[in-house]
Amino acid sequence: MQNAFAYRAIGADGTIGRGTLDVESALEARRVLIARGLLPIELTIAAARRERRDVLSAADLALGLRVLADLLDSGLSVGRALHAFEDLAPRAWYRALPHIRQSVREGKSLASALATAPIAIPALVIGIAKAGEAGQGIGPAIRRAAELSEASAETRAAVRSALAYPMVVAAAGVGAIILLITVVLPRFAAILADLGQTLPASTQLVLRASAVARVALLPATGMIALAFIIWRAWVNTEIGRTRWHNWLLQLPLIGNVRLGLGTARMAQSLAALLENGVPIANALLLSARATGDGELECRVLAARQRIGAGTTISRAIEEMRAATLTTVRLIRAGEESGRVPSMLAHAARIEQQRVDRIVRTAVRMLEPILLLTFASAVAFVAAALLQAIYSVRPSA
Numbered sequence: 001m002q003n004a005f006a007y008r009a010i011g012a013d014g015t016i017g018r019g020t021l022d023v024e025s026a027l028e029a030r031r032v033l034i035a036r037g038l039l040p041i042e043l044t045i046a047a048a049r050r051e052r053r054d055v056l057s058a059a060d061l062a063l064g065l066r067v068l069a070d071l072l073d074s075g076l077s078v079g080r081a082l083h084a085f086e087d088l089a090p091r092a093w094y095r096a097l098p099h100i101r102q103s104v105r106e107g108k109s110l111a112s113a114l115a116t117a118p119i120a121i122p123a124l125v126i127g128i129a130k131a132g133e134a135g136q137g138i139g140p141a142i143r144r145a146a147e148l149s150e151a152s153a154e155t156r157a158a159v160r161s162a163l164a165y166p167m168v169v170a171a172a173g174v175g176a177i178i179l180l181i182t183v184v185l186p187r188f189a190a191i192l193a194d195l196g197q198t199l200p201a202s203t204q205l206v207l208r209a210s211a212v213a214r215v216a217l218l219p220a221t222g223m224i225a226l227a228f229i230i231w232r233a234w235v236n237t238e239i240g241r242t243r244w245h246n247w248l249l250q251l252p253l254i255g256n257v258r259l260g261l262g263t264a265r266m267a268q269s270l271a272a273l274l275e276n277g278v279p280i281a282n283a284l285l286l287s288a289r290a291t292g293d294g295e296l297e298c299r300v301l302a303a304r305q306r307i308g309a310g311t312t313i314s315r316a317i318e319e320m321r322a323a324t325l326t327t328v329r330l331i332r333a334g335e336e337s338g339r340v341p342s343m344l345a346h347a348a349r350i351e352q353q354r355v356d357r358i359v360r361t362a363v364r365m366l367e368p369i370l371l372l373t374f375a376s377a378v379a380f381v382a383a384a385l386l387q388a389i390y391s392v393r394p395s396a
Contacts, residue, residue, distance in 0.1 A: 005021045017038065245295040
């Protein structure tokens with residue numbers, strides 16, 4: 001995001017000039033003015049300008065970072081690596097490559113170039129890159145960021161793959177029921193009405209339910225669509241997102257999965273940042289965003305404040321309920337042994353494996369439940385119709 005800064009500055013001839021600059025921060029604005037031979041005496045932010053950024057999928061982000069890390073580790077300079085990257089990068093990166101190369105030519109670091117690129121690079125990746133540039137090197141840092149992105153992409157792919165079959169079953173079941181309500185039952189009702197005979201109670205129930213469903217189908221669809229739009233607008237606000245995620249965390253199964261998944265992301269990112277030499281305050285700030293949960297992000301930030309006041313990491317996280325108890329115990333063990341990053345990485349693996357087991361078990365249970373639900377509904381309708389057919393059959 002770029003900001004418009006209004007400035008007053010003294011020129012070389014002693015005159016005071018005014019103007020605006022479109023830069024990221026006040027520090028960069030001062031650097032630009034000094035480079036122009038101006039001495040800034042007043043600098044205020046005028047407006048924030050949000051640029052539209054393309055959203056990268058987790059797979060495209062991971063692949064691009066992996067290729068870039070391999071190029072940097074091969075001994076190429078950042079400029080030459082970016083030149084080679086243009087031929088190897090995923091298509092989703094194309095829009096950002098000219099900006100990144102131009103920023104590096106102007107003397108900016110790779111982390112700064114990625115931060116201002118017209119694609120949405122996660123703050124965690126930027127933080128690891130900045131830490132690498134200040135410490136062990138940009139190549140290993142980008143490789144670590146690629147590993148984290150690959151883990152996130154694998155998790156999302158696994159969840160989508162597990163939910164694919166239940167979603168197909170649900171779609172087929174809903175489609176079959178809609179076909180019965182809108183096509184089959186109305187025609188069958190017209191045939192039975194022409195016979196003028198009394199229908200069985202089950203058949204009358206099905207036909208009445210079908211009539212009500214046909215009348216309510218369009219209004220109900222419109223209300224659901226409207227409710228979804230309102231919900232999306234509310235969730236896109238900071239307060240709405242936090243409250244919605246807080247409610248989800250309180251649900252029996254979903255809350256357990258979200259807490260475990262958010263804990264795994266936080267622990268994994270925090271371990272990577274600490275290994276790259278990022279101070280604990282900045283590392284917790286980036287790790288809070290990596291949770292992907294508004295409520296957990298608030299809890300981690302609250303724990304960060306307690307840590308800044310002198311509380312240990314494990315105690316602050318436990319008091320704010322920002323992670324699972326298993327992760328808290330492992331962090332405490334890491335504090336006692338001086339191996340907090342490695343224990344955080346171990347906690348991330350444990351929580352990720354636990355979440356994977358829960359999701360796989362839930363999906364296995366969901367499949368037969370969906371099959372039984374839709375099969376029972378169709379079977380009940382079919383039985384009611386067959387009963388009506390037998391009831392109007394002429395007697396011998």
